[in-house]
Amino acid sequence: MHVNQITVIFSDSSNTKFILDRINQAEKYLGSICVQFGKVCRKEAQVRDCNDELVQKMFEFADREQINTSLRQNLQQYASYLSAVEDYRNTLVNFNLGNK
Numbered sequence: 056m057h058v059n060q061i062t063v064i065f066s067d068s069s070n071t072k073f074i075l076d077r078i079n080q081a082e083k084y085l086g087s088i089c090v091q092f093g094k095v096c097r098k099e100a101q102v103r104d105c106n107d108e109l110v111q112k113m114f115e116f117a118d119r120e121q122i123n124t125s126l127r128q129n130l131q132q133y134a135s136y137l138s139a140v141e142d143y144r145n146t147l148v149n150f151n152l153g154n155k
Contacts (some may be wrong), residue, residue: 092151099148103141109136
């Protein structure tokens with residue numbers, strides 16, 4: 056866009072009003088989207104923390120299980136899988152929050 060074209064766009068008051076309305080609308084909705092995105096990231100972090108506790112309890116129970124070896128092995132395996140999923144979710148949360 057050339058300087059002359061920009062001058063023509065801003066010289067008309069209806070165009071100026073249109074542009075300002077578009078800017079205000081974008082600020083309103085983008086701000087709202089950012090707030091909601093922050094809420095999602097915090098909720099993901101809470102879910103991740105709860106699942107970390109679940110994995111810890113599963114490993115504790117598996118470590119104490121002496122009689123049923125298949126239960127012990129399956130608990131350990133499932134806890135390992137769940138832990139891997141939580142590591143992936145942690146990576147996503149950190150990526151979404153801008154942490155590396």
